[in-house]
Amino acid sequence: MSHAKTAPPSPAAIRILDLFAGPGGLDVAADVLGYRSTGIEWDKDACETRAAAGMDTFHGDVREYSAALFPHAQVLTGGPPCQTFTVAGHGAGRRALDDVLRYIERLHTAVREDGAEWEDIVRTWQGISEELEEKALEAEKVQAEKREVEALRSVERRAIKKSLQEHGSSTEDIKRILKALRASKEFDLEDANLKQLFEEYSALGTRLNSLKERLEKLGDERTGLVLQPLWWVIERSRRPGLKPYEAIVLEQVPAVMLVWKRYAKVLATLGYRTRTQLLHTEAFGVPQTRKRAVLMARLGETDIPEVTETHERYRPRTVPASSTTASDQANTLPWDIEVEGLDGTPKEAWVSMEKALKNARNIAPDLPDRPAFTVVSNYGTGGDPGARGTRDHDAPSATITGKVSRNRLVHKGTTTDLPDDSGRFSFAEAGVLQTFPVAYPWSGKDQPQQIGNAVPPRLALHVLRHVLEPELSEEEARARLEQAIVDLENWQPGEPVVVRKHGQWKGHPLTGR
Incomplete structure (x- = not known):
């Protein structure tokens, strides 16, 4: 980072923009380190928690915003939702991952092409966005049809159960038959009416499976969301009048490591030194076993070593x-x-x-x-x-x-x-x-989901300090972390803040308006 070349500035001078910010796991870590952060978060309940915790927040879909709206942000962080990549069955997760990797390669080709103008890069992004939007619209239609078929199957299932009861089948036999029916097993039936019901149910099952396969091929909106941080970095790096981010920190589940590695190739083209690392949370003092795939990047020539584990692995x-x-x-x-x-x-x-x-x-x-x-x-x-x-x-x-x-x-x-x-x-x-x-003032609905989705702040302490303070000696870094951990445990919320919406730029330090 540029500040590493001279005397290190006050941490408060470093301004972080946190995409998909959640209830504030990274932001409370940034706060105790002395950095100033702003989060963008679409979930209203998570925004309530952030507001109660005094975390500066814009509410809304990240796709409604752009890097150009926050020209004074020096660091980009985030954890885009990527559950799609871990979906089991029919290779859906693998297909979604492959789609994202192809889109990243298209963006990489655009930014490394000799003589490419900003307008050329934008056209590539627009083409990707249009493809994703078309898939999303088609997925909505298929999803609606899928719900109709599921409702029809429920009606057929009830009719089969009623018919079996009328034929004197025992409760256990009915359970066994309905279970076999879900597994699409065939039956040799003499009763014409019951046979027809079974055939209709089976036909609906075939249709339902076909719809599920179509949905898996189409993917979902999270396929596009995982591309957002990369596009924000590209915009800040290549759009005339903007300066590149000084540093980037992205984290997600281990399945996303392939995405981060592909990201790293694009970031290298844009002038960043990068490091990807799979972190075990308990190895950094988190009382929980969890693995996170992390991408770290700094602009310039300073390499990023691995983040050193401080605790044993479980x-x-x-x-x-x-x-x-x-x-x-x-x-x-x-x-x-x-x-x-x-x-x-x-x-x-x-x-x-x-x-x-x-x-x-x-x-x-x-x-x-x-x-x-x-x-x-x-x-x-x-x-x-x-x-x-x-x-x-x-x-x-x-x-x-x-x-x-x-x-x-x-x-x-x-x-x-x-x-x-x-x-x-x-x-x-x-x-x-x-x-x-x-x-921490957990607020809003479904607080357990907010907690489960959050970045462990203690892990964020290690990563942020590691990326943003390369000038510290080992002894200085150790002392810095020890004090930050004490401060994190004893942290108290300040005054609640008002969550901003898109368009409410006036007076915000990252917008310059």
């Missing part, structure tokens, strides 16, 4: 079923311990749920003080929906998702639920497991 180890003796149990740890990093520097132990919640109780004494507990996940494990995953209190949490409030807490070593007032994580506690301050 590696669960299952006790073999044959290990029944006391010595076997004693010699089999529930985790593997990584004693030191690649450079020989000792790492801290990963942070357990118990430790994180205890630290939070020191700040907010009204939080529950539980006995040893086990978290029983709302999700299945090993491909079996009924086999709920578990994690004990003295280990990091499993990945916090939007269903965190459905997880049960039971007494460790039993299936007995903890009392009602402590049998589930509160929103504040779920936030703490994401490393939000215990005082």
Whole structure:
């Protein structure tokens, strides 16, 4: 970055624009580091949380805005929604990923073409946008037809159930037949009316599968959203009258790493040094196992090394079923311990749920003080929906998702639920497991979903400091992070802010109006 070439400026001088900002995971990290950030977020509930937390926010779809509207932003960050890439079944995720990679290559060709004018680059982007819009409109029509077929199937299913009851089939037989019907199994039926119902149901199923395949090929709007940060970088780099961002930080689920690697090639053409890295959150002091694919970029000639892990990684180890003796149990740890990093520097132990919640109780004494507990996940494990995953209190949490409030807490070593007032994580506690301050003012609806979707602020501390402060020595960086972590835990919201809308530019520091 340019500021690394001279004396480092006050962090407050660095202005961050955060796309798909969510409830403020990256922004609260930026705040404790002393940076000023502005987020763009479409979800009204997340905007309510941001407003209560004092996070500067524009509400709306990122596609309604543009890089040119915020010419004074020096750093671009964001995590575009990319769940499409992890969709199972019929290769939908892979097709969506391939589409995005092809679009990125088209943009790359446009920006690296000798003598390409800004208007030529814009035409390429417009062509991509028009294709995505056409697909979106077609998908809406197919989705409407799919809903109609699903409704017809429900009617046929009820008619089949009623006919089976009239023919004297038992309740168990009806359940078995309806289950087989969902699996599209054929039946040899003598009753003409029932046979017709089965045939009609089967035909609707064939039609429904065809519609699903069409939808998968068309993709959805998230295919276009993942391209937005790249286009913003291109606009700032190539549009006359604008200056390039000094730095870029993007993060998402591991499946998006291929996108970031392709992004990196375009950014290199635009003059950036880049680094992609898969980060394990517990290796940075987050009391939760989660993996994030991160793209880091800086304008200029300063290379970006890997972000150094500060804590051990959590590696669960299952006790073999044959290990029944006391010595076997004693010699089999529930985790593997990584004693030191690649450079020989000792790492801290990963942070357990118990430790994180205890630290939070020191700040907010009204939080529950539980006995040893086990978290029983709302999700299945090993491909079996009924086999709920578990994690004990003295280990990091499993990945916090939007269903965190459905997880049960039971007494460790039993299936007995903890009392009602402590049998589930509160929103504040779920936030703490994401490393939000215990005082973070969660607001609006579906707060668990907001929490689950957020960037863990402690992870963001490491990445932002690493990218934006390359001039610090190892000792200075370590001290900076230690103080920031203390400040993050003790952070308190300031005055609530009013969320702005598109067009409300007056007086905003990033717009210059």
